[in-house]
Amino acid sequence: MVCSFKKLKRSCERLRTKMFHLRTCAAKLRPLTASQTVKTFAQNRPAAARTFQQIRCYTAPVAAEPFLSGTSSNYVEEMYYAWLENPKSVHKSWDIFFRNTNAGAPPGTAYQSPLPLSRGSLSTIARAQSLVEAQPNVDKLVEDHLAVQSLIRAYQIRGHHVAQLDPLGILDADLDSSVPADIISSTDKLGFYGLHESDLDKVFHLPTTTFIGGKESALPLREIIRRLEMAYCQHIGVEFMFINDLEQCQWIRQKFETPGIMQFTNEEKRTLLARLVRSTRFEEFLQRKWSSEKRFGLEGCEVLIPALKTIIDKSSENGVDYVIMGMPHRGRLNVLANVIRKELEQIFCQFDSKLEAADEGSGDVKYHLGMYHRRINRVTDRNITLSLVANPSHLEAADPVVMGKTKAEQFYCGDTEGKKVMSILLHGDAAFAGQGIVYETFHLSDLPSYTTHGTVHVVVNNQIGFTTDPRMARSSPYPTDVARVVNAPIFHVNSDDPEAVMYVCNVAAEWRSTFHKDVVVDLVCYRRNGHNEMDEPMFTQPLMYKQIRKQKPVLQKYAELLVSQGVVNQPEYEEEISKYDKICEEAFARSKDEKILHIKHWLDSPWPGFFTLDGQPRSMSCPSTGLTEDILTHIGSVASSVPVENFTIHGGLSRILKTRGELVKNRTVDWALAEYMAFGSLLKEGIHIRLSGQDVERGTFSHRHHVLHDQNVDKRTCIPMNHLWPNQAPYTVCNSSLSEYGVLGFELGFAMASPNALVLWEAQFGDFHNTAQCIIDQFICPGQAKWVRQNGIVLLLPHGMEGMGPEHSSARPERFLQMCNDDPDVLPDLEEANFDINQLYDCNWVVVNCSTPGNFFHVLRRQILLPFRKPLIIFTPKSLLRHPEARTSFDEMLPGTHFQRVIPENGPASQNPEKVKRLLFCTGKVYYDLTRERAARNMAEEVAITRIEQLSPFPFDLLLKEVQKYPNAELAWCQEEHKNQGYYDYVKPRLRTTINRSRPVWYAGRDPAAAPATGNKKTHLTELQRLLDTAFNLDAFKNLA
């Protein structure tokens, strides 16, 4: 018996490859009745599978029935199982058939045509008669049942295409007005399935992949279609059938197909109405008071506020206590007021153009500012913290930043599954479809070191982007199609149906807390005004806006509905409105008392305890960044060993570790070891370190090796850095996806969460940072000035002209330097106490190019030991990673040592400075070319070489001393980069200011060029030699003077 069952299974499998997955799962899931939840059904699974197998044993003859084709056997199995549960649940013909087979009718006979009377015995005749009843037209019956299954599936897959999503009723959310052939919009389309109008009242058994039956397991076709239309073609369009996980699909089906599932209590309806009142009246209030101010109002999508509040309420109910949000301009003030609950007077005073700014920096327009607020969630009575991340105008740029901050908050509170901290991202339809960063961010969503365990995305899909129609703005049917790449379900919803919106938002929040994966709510709405309140939309969308003018606001529609249902009465509704209007008026009156504008009230990531209460650094000094010999030796020994047992590393790596060991024995460090020392010591001090970027674990140049891989055991790894000290802070080192924009944004967000972490992003090669330019230009460079928030992120940008061609050579130092906020023409007060620290405090970021491992070590440590945080840009070397001279002795890393902003000449030239004819300034790796050349030319006494290690803020004080030390020397700046690139344009005016323009500053370097480097190795060497010739030819500048 068992054997026959297996045979049946096997033949089915062969024939039904496509249906296989579905069917097997369906069999497992069979015992679910409509009233059971998906949870119960998942729990029942093993038992269900068992029951299935046992019972099937008795049905072996069924396998041999002639009509049992690949597809029909699937159906018969469905039918059979249903019959076992309840013989009445299947069509009478099936009931007879199964009874016959179970009674022992041999294969083939259960379906045989009745035998002629004359040829049969009495008993045969009796049996044949029952068979006649059972087999009126089995093939047709099977086909019809299969057709109905296909029909159900068609609605699940394509029902959303015909859902009524556009509140205006004139547009197609999927940009397609046609109705798919397999959606039964009229009875004549039944023919597509080989069905006929006369079949509409026939009863069909429902497959386990639908929940439309509720408690019924069979329904008439007419009712099946009606229920499918109700589930998939009303105001909600569910897109989910691309998801590769049956359990998740079943969960969604259950949420949308179960009859009567979308019901709300009167209390819930009243709350929804009250939220709509706030949302709508807030915009109206702003419009009344400041009719000519830009605010990017929410009119046409007022439902966004109840939508967000529903997501937050549901998530709070499920244990979330911190929600981090990112959003664009549209409705931002409304979200601040009614979701985050920023004090209204603080918002209103942003409209007062006479108020003076109280904080340093540029500040930002009101619809970009961030916010952080902790309060009680009134619905759940639980504490909740809401943070809206400040953002630039660049749409979607904040997405990865929000993700990074969320990840960090989860990390610091030990929320490894995203149960307490979550993010909500809002999008505009045009931006969501158009901006590539959306895709990059989605691709971070499931990576172990980047996942935030699900983001709820909400799209304000007003079916327009500024003046551009969706048809001109995207090639995909929906603006949300990008989310399909990560199997996120997408719930499109007509925003003029607030209850549908609320339902969908509840499901989205539940989805996130059940599966911890991204989900999208697409609020299909309209934009009542122009792009902003000043714009005339009729110029470009005349017909759409004629319709919009006629459109009743959603609040009015919903209020009328609830009044008609008796949920509220008119006076109650009006009372709700006047209550909120009064709140606005009172706040407006209070806002008049404000005299100055404080941007610091708009901080999205406060760092409690790091600053004094009034936001100042706790000191204006930096302790020594040196370490004791013991610490250096200990870190060195771990860095050169494998700290776990029975772990086989690659032979090449053993040699690298051995060399490291020797370096440690000789009390020296190379680049990799210097980084180890910096990280390892900070971990000891409780500072979390996170190093992220492409291939950072090994290091692009194979010098780092922070993750060891067992050569014999797959995926067994060891991170020695996490074996340094008892109770050390954790070290995270993670290879990222191949994205710069997304990953740099993410790390910036991570670094926002805490000042007690060293967060580093390394570019594979420095020039790749340009695909993350937006994060650099809009966040890192001006972040503090715009949003009074500091950030200590470190960018490691491999840089250096090494004959590798135009790509990979330059990290574009000129760009970073051009964006520094220090004045090239004004000499600061060099006598000021703590000049160097004050300079750092005032700058927008720090730019360094270290020429020694030791200085690299110090600058990394200084980043944390400073009493404030600034972004740090480090141009890191390539060839210096292994250069025998690029070594630092422990002596230069011991207590009392510091980062050297300038490394002065300390050779023979410095002994007799008057004799020095030329003082060369340089930075980075070219120093080693210069010293080699100087030695070759025997010019150690005539030419002094001083290295500027910290380019910005410019070390005016130390360089002045250098210049004064060599009174007879010509001054020249030497760089290996082309003249229009590198550091020259930044350094020259500042050097001139340092010496009060008393002497010329000459240039020894490559000529200006369009590309950063030549692709020809020989040309590269010739250029190098030429610049060295200029640097050491003491007559080179004679004729230029």
Ligand SMILES: Cc1ncc(C[n+]2csc(CCOP(=O)(O)OP(=O)(O)O)c2C)c(N)n1
């Ligand atoms: C990266 C970027 N490109 C261009 C703009 C200019 N811009 C501002 S709003 C907007 C239209 C946005 O449309 P959508 O995303 O649909 O949002 P909506 O304004 O309709 O809410 C454009 C093009 C921008 N802010 N950012």
Ligand SMILES: [Mg+2]
């Ligand atoms: Mg839009």
